[in-house]
Amino acid sequence: MWVFIPLKDFVQAKQRLSGFLSPSERRCLFQAMVEDVLDVLTQVEGLERIILLSDDPAANLLAEHYNIECWSERALAPPGLNSVINAAVRSVAGQVDHCMVAHGDLPLASVEEWQEVLAEHARGHGARVTLVTDRHCDGSNVLITSPPGSLTFAYGSESCHHHRAQAQQKGLSLMTLERQGLSRDIDDGDDLAELVSCDWGSRAPKTLHYLRENGLDQRIRALTSKEANSAFIKMDVVSDS
Ligand SMILES: Nc1nc2c(ncn2[C@@H]2O[C@H](COP(=O)(O)OP(=O)(O)OP(=O)(O)O)[C@@H](O)[C@H]2O)c(=O)[nH]1
Ligand SMILES: O=C(O)[C@H](O)COP(=O)(O)O
Numbered sequence: 001m002w003v004f005i006p007l008k009d010f011v012q013a014k015q016r017l018s019g020f021l022s023p024s025e026r027r028c029l030f031q032a033m034v035e036d037v038l039d040v041l042t043q044v045e046g047l048e049r050i051i052l053l054s055d056d057p058a059a060n061l062l063a064e065h066y067n068i069e070c071w072s073e074r075a076l077a078p079p080g081l082n083s084v085i086n087a088a089v090r091s092v093a094g095q096v097d098h099c100m101v102a103h104g105d106l107p108l109a110s111v112e113e114w115q116e117v118l119a120e121h122a123r124g125h126g127a128r129v130t131l132v133t134d135r136h137c138d139g140s141n142v143l144i145t146s147p148p149g150s151l152t153f154a155y156g157s158e159s160c161h162h163h164r165a166q167a168q169q170k171g172l173s174l175m176t177l178e179r180q181g182l183s184r185d186i187d188d189g190d191d192l193a194e195l196v197s198c199d200w201g202s203r204a205p206k207t208l209h210y211l212r213e214n215g216l217d218q219r220i221r222a223l224t225s226k227e228a229n230s231a232f233i234k235m236d237v238v239s240d241s
Helices: 023-041 057-066 081-092 111-123 159-169 189-197 205-213 216-224 226-230
Strands: 002-006 049-053 069-071 099-102 128-133 140-146 173-177
Touching (some): 023 057, 128 159, 159 173, 205 216
Antiparallel strands (some): 128 140
């Protein structure tokens, strides 16, 4: 199994969190989330190669640190998430039997969850797709395809629905899963509020450390509280001071 993790320019990441975090805070949060994901994924058994797809120098440094690969997206395809993933996956078709695409904003996923998802996929036969949805059943947080290239990746609004429909249309066996951490990508204020308010045990240590050390958990709680919402005091954009 080869794993691809697309990472957009870290400064551009997580725009939907602009009402809660400044640009530099969003960048640091994204870095911490990706590190949590890589700390966990590098412990998962059965992953032959982990490949970041990015042109951000920060991704190259992470690849060096974790002893994994980073492929330049510029060298692969025209800009855009789907373009770069489809090009990367097509480029390995024929060399590898299974590949997984995962995202960098899944710091709450545990080793056990990744391992369970791989085991579920391994139990299947023939051409197949395993999809871990987000908690709203809209997004495609993790997609495993066997063989690679059997599915055209179509991330974006309601991608879960699009990927499922495509798998059915192409006659691929499809398994859709939901898991506590893997289904909780950190996209918006509600996700942030839940991240800082619940007890996640040992999950997402770097992400939670970053938010707490900098008092951002308190800001997030204040901005996402019922009172803040009802008083319409949520900011549109938080700037760096
Ligand atoms: N390499 C690469 N990765 C991308 C690109 N666009 C998005 N990604 C990554 O794909 C995943 C999903 O991206 P999005 O939901 O579009 O963006 P996001 O940064 O998570 O959130 P928003 O900025 O709020 O939309 C994230 O891990 C991104 O870093 C791209 O053009 N190139
Ligand atoms: O199609 C999707 O699932 C999304 O584009 C993935 O990214 P997000 O979870 O960061 O929105």
